[in-house]
Amino acid sequence: ARPIVLDCDPGHDDAVALLLAVSSPAIDLLAVTTCFGNCAVTDATRNALRVLTLAGATDVPVAEGAAGPLAGDLALGNYVHGASGLDGPDLPEPGFELVGESAVELLSRVLREHPEPVTVVVTGPMTNVGALLRDQPELTDKIAEVIFMGGGTHGGNHTPTAEFNTYADPEALDIVLSAGVPVRMIGLNLTHQALATPEVVERMAAMQHVIGQTCAAWMGFFGSSYKKVWEFDAPPVHDPCTIAALIDPDVIEWREAFLAVELDGTWTRGTTIADLYGRYPDRTPNAQIAITLDAQRYWDLVLAAVDTLGTP
Ligand code: BDR
Ligand code: CA
Numbered sequence: 063a064r065p066i067v068l069d070c071d072p073g074h075d076d077a078v079a080l081l082l083a084v085s086s087p088a089i090d091l092l093a094v095t096t097c098f099g100n101c102a103v104t105d106a107t108r109n110a111l112r113v114l115t116l117a118g119a120t121d122v123p124v125a126e127g128a129a130g131p132l133a134g135d136l137a138l139g140n141y142v143h144g145a146s147g148l149d150g151p152d153l154p155e156p157g158f159e160l161v162g163e164s165a166v167e168l169l170s171r172v173l174r175e176h177p178e179p180v181t182v183v184v185t186g187p188m189t190n191v192g193a194l195l196r197d198q199p200e201l202t203d204k205i206a207e208v209i210f211m212g213g214g215t216h217g218g219n220h221t222p223t224a225e226f227n228t229y230a231d232p233e234a235l236d237i238v239l240s241a242g243v244p245v246r247m248i249g250l251n252l253t254h255q256a257l258a259t260p261e262v263v264e265r266m267a268a269m270q271h272v273i274g275q276t277c278a279a280w281m282g283f284f285g286s287s288y289k290k291v292w293e294f295d296a297p298p299v300h301d302p303c304t305i306a307a308l309i310d311p312d313v314i315e316w317r318e319a320f321l322a323v324e325l326d327g328t329w330t331r332g333t334t335i336a337d338l339y340g341r342y343p344d345r346t347p348n349a350q351i352a353i354t355l356d357a358q359r360y361w362d363l364v365l366a367a368v369d370t371l372g373t374p
Pocket of ligand 2: 070071072073075076099100185186301
């Protein structure tokens, strides 16, 4: 199984990513770290503990991370995910406690102690991993890759050009992109192919267990936000695309390119620049960019994992 840490801000789609990571035998979930983003970090932490409790994964070490970005103003996504960051169905109270370390300390320890390089999956702002690589660059070689949900090749959501996660901490992403670590970006151009259509939600609701029912209810809340804010007919379930790509390499097609993030634009701060057509020939490609999702394969994988987890 591939050893990973999941750095997240749950969040409805982060929550599904957590369930997928716990359920899959192809993934060895070494730790979960939290970040501000969809909600305040304290809420993201509480949500992570509750989702892991729901999944029966109370032995996963969890640590709380950054309350705000390395630079710039705090941005939060409660306008999408609700007051708690994970509004909708009732969840169990946390059945276990945080480890006594910060997110950066836990990440650092896991990377140092694990015998092989670890994959770092990021489904929120890049703050924790940016701080880690800024302060402990010697850990670069201990990271197999950073695979993150954020950015996009054409357009944003939090602003017209910037996706939320990259908008929330562009300086942190810039550190990661300059660190010389392998990077894969799963942006909005990819995740807008991962729509929880009525048929998908129906398949969740048809499962005879609380985890399937909970996922269906999450999609209901998330879907109503996407309808209200962006006029989508079905919500894009962004974050599990990262885990799915690790489980099944055929779910996503990639293209190598130079990738940068705008730090200074008047209107475009946090926008990712993916040079898919080599328009900056003096720039060396530094990332793999997700281009095409096999949506059928994706949903079959996610739904099977949810059903396995929920079935006693
Ligand atoms: C990203 O922001 C959050 O709303 C989601 O959890 C996802 O990580 C999408 O822009
Ligand atoms: Ca997220």
